[in-house]
Amino acid sequence: MMGVATIEYFIFLIFAIGVYYCIPRRNQWIALLVFSIIFFILNSSIYTGVYLLITIFSVYETANRIEIFTRNNQPKRAKRELVVSLCLNLGMLFVLKYGNFIIDNINVILNTFSIDYSISNINFVLPIGISFYTFTAIGYLLDCYWGVAKSEKNPLKTALFIGYFPLLTSGPITKQSEMSSQLYKGYEFNWKNVTFGLQRVLWGLFKKLVLSAKLAIVVNTIYADTVFYDGLYVWFAAGLFMIQLYTDFSGCMDIIIGTSECFGIVLPENFKNPFFARSVQEFWQRWHITLGAWMRDYFMYPLLKSNAWAKLNSFTKKRFSKKTAKKISTYLAMLCVWLVIGLWHGAEWKYILGQGLWFYSCIVLGQIFEPKWKKLHQKFNIKTTTFSYHLFQSIRVFILVSIGNMFFRLNSIKDVFITIKNGLGNCNPWIFIDGSMYNLGLSEKEVRYTIFFLLISLVVAILQEKTSIRERIYEQNIVYRWLIYFALIFIIIIFGSYGPGYDAQSFIYQGF
Amino acid sequence: MKRGELIMTRNEVFERLNEVFRDVFDDEDIVVVDATTADDIEDWDSLEHINLVIAVEKEFGVKFNMGEVNSLKNVGEMSDLVLSKLN
Numbered sequence A: 001m002m003g004v005a006t007i008e009y010f011i012f013l014i015f016a017i018g019v020y021y022c023i024p025r026r027n028q029w030i031a032l033l034v035f036s037i038i039f040f041i042l043n044s045s046i047y048t049g050v051y052l053l054i055t056i057f058s059v060y061e062t063a064n065r066i067e068i069f070t071r072n073n074q075p076k077r078a079k080r081e082l083v084v085s086l087c088l089n090l091g092m093l094f095v096l097k098y099g100n101f102i103i104d105n106i107n108v109i110l111n112t113f114s115i116d117y118s119i120s121n122i123n124f125v126l127p128i129g130i131s132f133y134t135f136t137a138i139g140y141l142l143d144c145y146w147g148v149a150k151s152e153k154n155p156l157k158t159a160l161f162i163g164y165f166p167l168l169t170s171g172p173i174t175k176q177s178e179m180s181s182q183l184y185k186g187y188e189f190n191w192k193n194v195t196f197g198l199q200r201v202l203w204g205l206f207k208k209l210v211l212s213a214k215l216a217i218v219v220n221t222i223y224a225d226t227v228f229y230d231g232l233y234v235w236f237a238a239g240l241f242m243i244q245l246y247t248d249f250s251g252c253m254d255i256i257i258g259t260s261e262c263f264g265i266v267l268p269e270n271f272k273n274p275f276f277a278r279s280v281q282e283f284w285q286r287w288h289i290t291l292g293a294w295m296r297d298y299f300m301y302p303l304l305k306s307n308a309w310a311k312l313n314s315f316t317k318k319r320f321s322k323k324t325a326k327k328i329s330t331y332l333a334m335l336c337v338w339l340v341i342g343l344w345h346g347a348e349w350k351y352i353l354g355q356g357l358w359f360y361s362c363i364v365l366g367q368i369f370e371p372k373w374k375k376l377h378q379k380f381n382i383k384t385t386t387f388s389y390h391l392f393q394s395i396r397v398f399i400l401v402s403i404g405n406m407f408f409r410l411n412s413i414k415d416v417f418i419t420i421k422n423g424l425g426n427c428n429p430w431i432f433i434d435g436s437m438y439n440l441g442l443s444e445k446e447v448r449y450t451i452f453f454l455l456i457s458l459v460v461a462i463l464q465e466k467t468s469i470r471e472r473i474y475e476q477n478i479v480y481r482w483l484i485y486f487a488l489i490f491i492i493i494i495f496g497s498y499g500p501g502y503d504a505q506s507f508i509y510q511g512f
Numbered sequence B: 001m002k003r004g005e006l007i008m009t010r011n012e013v014f015e016r017l018n019e020v021f022r023d024v025f026d027d028e029d030i031v032v033v034d035a036t037t038a039d040d041i042e043d044w045d046s047l048e049h050i051n052l053v054i055a056v057e058k059e060f061g062v063k064f065n066m067g068e069v070n071s072l073k074n075v076g077e078m079s080d081l082v083l084s085k086l087n
Helices: A007-022 A025-043 A046-071 A075-112 A130-145 A155-163 A176-183 A191-224 A232-262 A280-286 A289-304 A307-319 A322-345 A349-380 A387-409 A413-424 A444-466 A469-475 A478-495 B002-024 B046-060 B066-071 B075-086
Strands: none
Touching (some): A007 A025, A025 A046, A046 A155, A130 A155, A130 A176, A130 A289, A191 A232, A191 A444, A191 A469, A191 A478, A232 A387, A232 A413, A280 A289, A280 A349, A289 A322, A289 B046, A289 B066, A307 A322, A322 A349, A322 B046, A387 A413, A444 A469, A469 A478, B046 B066, B046 B075
């Protein structure tokens, strides 16, 4: 295994950049394909490559057939091709990822009816990044069908689009229209691209190895025994896990987007300072952006425009007022979307509840109560544009998403409820001042510098909202610029977590 | 003459589009121009976008495919698309 936060990966990357810029521009994409194959073999069981190959070649074939049938004015045949390929690829994802989930639930039902029979689980090994590349592939097929994307005529180029190695760890989910113009054209060596890319990789390593890794220790300590660490410890851990998840996932994205930038290829952003969001809805527009955009374009829009939905609309319009009918329609569509988002995170009820229904409820309740909030603001003359109000809103969002992600972190729904019970069972605010914080796996010194580095990343985030920090650093003179880089490198080397007992290669979102 | 007709038609489309916008967003003060985008109308989010598209389809008796729905950038493009479907 060679995760993207390891020294092996860094050596691989430097080697790849060297080769990439030494060969003729027209062959550079072939080099990327070879690196992608090497990366896949190093990170995934080799036979799982069969699944990836099936996806690549089915998508290649289907995209081209759809184009031919559309050109020949045979929309029905184009549709049939699309449906077959969607079933194949979604079916593969479903069986590999959700097969055991379904078997387990069937067994529970059989058990309930006292039927003495149970189906045994199947031990599938998943190829790396299956949820991400399958979604990318499906988006491409639908774009071809809708006439937005042109089908790729070269199977190897299709293979690179779906299996481009930076995307295999945890996305982002890309669109063919954004990628095809960049992946194959080749680039002259550009000092700015490469330094910007490596800079971003460093920043990602900082987030992962210095911040996320340290926060994980505290979170793990508390959640390992919430009978002992009860009361405010529980809520403290919930908040810390939210920050851990953010620094882990967005740090991974920084490494991936930075890697790709070194090759001159710009990937879509997945995060836009989500903790500054004013509502849970806005949080999801700033968190895992490419998943949200995919869900909107390829699931929610087609669902709302489908004939079934039109029938539902005419049914509700006859029975309710226009406004209510519209609300029923949108809330129902959102429910479908959030159930799928929950399920996408993993084949467990805790994801369906915590990542799906919890966020759905927060957003829908937020929308329902919005007019009431507005009235309240008017009544008490509360100014909603002030910094203090924004802060209040962001804290509210942070608390809500932290609770949702307790389901993510803890093992089961039952565990979440036990933990919440322990969290409500004791009021112990003194733990924050009596030195208890130094007994959670980190020494006093480590706690201090972790707080310091968290504050630094907060300052960076605040600046990012206003300006491009990278451009600002780039404008500085060479001494100052390199001082910043070296400082970051030394911080990662000195304060980062490595070695036995720490698994730097596993990112939380990597298993998807 | 043809040119004049086309301009008329586009204005007409705009007028009817404006009505659809007012109806969908429940705001009688909305006035749309070519450059109007989702940023200009407070309630125009991804969910309302699709409601809007469905309402426009109904108003003009046309059908947009999903690719067209996703690529619309402003009201000008929307009216051009409607016009291209009508003619």
